[in-house]
Amino acid sequence: MLASVLVPQSRRRGLMLVMSSPSGAGKTSLSRRLLETEDELSMSVSVTTRPARPGEIDGTHYFFIKEEEFDRMALAGELLEHAHVYGHRYGTPRKAVEQALSQGRDVLFDIDWQGAQQLREAAADDMVGVFILPPDRDELARRLRTRAQDSDAVVAYRMTQVSADVTHWAEYDYVLVNAEFEASLWALRSVLMAERLKRRRQPGLTEFVRRFREPQA
Ligand SMILES: Nc1nc2c(ncn2[C@@H]2O[C@H](COP(=O)(O)OP(=O)(O)O)[C@@H](O)[C@H]2O)c(=O)[nH]1
Numbered sequence: 001m002l003a004s005v006l007v008p009q010s011r012r013r014g015l016m017l018v019m020s021s022p023s024g025a026g027k028t029s030l031s032r033r034l035l036e037t038e039d040e041l042s043m044s045v046s047v048t049t050r051p052a053r054p055g056e057i058d059g060t061h062y063f064f065i066k067e068e069e070f071d072r073m074a075l076a077g078e079l080l081e082h083a084h085v086y087g088h089r090y091g092t093p094r095k096a097v098e099q100a101l102s103q104g105r106d107v108l109f110d111i112d113w114q115g116a117q118q119l120r121e122a123a124a125d126d127m128v129g130v131f132i133l134p135p136d137r138d139e140l141a142r143r144l145r146t147r148a149q150d151s152d153a154v155v156a157y158r159m160t161q162v163s164a165d166v167t168h169w170a171e172y173d174y175v176l177v178n179a180e181f182e183a184s185l186w187a188l189r190s191v192l193m194a195e196r197l198k199r200r201r202q203p204g205l206t207e208f209v210r211r212f213r214e215p216q217a
Pocket residue numbers: 020021022023024027028046047050081082083085086090091092110111112113114115116
């Protein structure tokens with residue numbers, strides 16, 4: 001379906017769709033649903049030193065690694081960005097992302113504002129940032145509690161970080177309030193489509209419009 005609205009081209013470079021939010025605003029749920037319908041979009045799977053939550057699969061949701069392995073990867077330049085978030089370390093493996101982008105696939109990131117800043121510094125042209133806000137503080141606390149995957153202490157700690165987290169909204173290209181899940185999903189799909197249609201992301205345009213020249217007598 002995507003191919004029918006983009007000009008035919010062999011050199012499309014993928015974009016990096018980066019989502020950040022306070023913990024519990026809905027990034028994980030939104031990315032899972034987005035990936036179900038976007039077949040030219042892959043998720044960047046991060047490495048983390050945080051323990052796996054119930055139901056999280058190593059290699060699918062995160063690569064769960066030890067501190068020493070994290071240090072090794074960071075030192076060896078194997079991470080595109082990395083940061084301390086809520087007491088643990090998180091990072092984006094470089095290779096998978098670079099491979100996808102060069103094959104013309106878009107990559108979705110669920111990373112915090114520190115990671116988004118680093119990606120912006122490294123590859124501003126390829127990055128599209130979306131900041132997701134919860135409707136209000138109480139609803140955020142409710143979501144964190146009903147997700148029921150973190151201890152009360154972890155939920156309480158994450159709630160202390162909300163006011164600092166939200167100050168970063170202005171560093172993103174788009175900001176949306178995730179009140180109605182389906183509406184947010186629709187908004188994200190629209191952002192992705194609009195960004196794909198950008199002139200500079202369609203390098204085949206010059207060649208394509210040449211086809212419309214008057215035929216030579
Ligand atoms: N900088 C950076 N942040 C990450 C990465 N992976 C996850 N995060 C962020 O770390 C924070 C905590 O993630 P997680 O423990 O899965 O909790 P959740 O986002 O509330 O489900 C979130 O803000 C994520 O966006 C990464 O590779 N790099």
